[in-house]
Amino acid sequence: MSAKPAPPDPAEVVDRFVAILDGSQSRDEVDRWATDLMRGPEDVEVDEAVRWALGILAGIDLRHGQGEPYLHDDTQVLGWLAEFRERRGMLG
Numbered sequence: 001m002s003a004k005p006a007p008p009d010p011a012e013v014v015d016r017f018v019a020i021l022d023g024s025q026s027r028d029e030v031d032r033w034a035t036d037l038m039r040g041p042e043d044v045e046v047d048e049a050v051r052w053a054l055g056i057l058a059g060i061d062l063r064h065g066q067g068e069p070y071l072h073d074d075t076q077v078l079g080w081l082a083e084f085r086e087r088r089g090m091l092g
Contacts, residue, residue, distance in 0.1 A: 007046045008037060010088045013053045017081040020060065021074055027061035034058035049087035056080050 008016075016033065019025035034057035046054075062071045084090075 007040065008050060008054075010047065010050060010084075010090065013050055013057075013084060014081065014090065016057060017053075017077060017084065020077055021081070027070065030057050031059060031061040034060070047088075049084060052087065053080070053084045 016025065016030050020027055020030055034054045038054050038058050060070075060072065060077070063069065064071060
């Protein structure tokens with residue numbers, strides 16, 4: 001039996017948004033990471049901003065159709081990153 005992952009800290013969430021934008025992780029990898037975390041135990045307390053971001057990242061690899069562009073482009077991802085930082089009171 002594998003242990004459920006612990007909820008991420010806000011800096012880790014920022015790192016995943018940045019990883020998508022700089023290409024160091026694929027959207028599929030980030031989607032799987034976020035989806036696995038969202039399937040974690042319901043009794044684990046997660047910051048609302050982190051929960052919001054996980055909801056966005058769990059689906060970040062969706063496309064209009066096979067071989068089509070992503071539903072959400074990098075400009076939107078950058079906007080979500082800015083919004084997450086604002087929600088968390090993070091700078092930079």
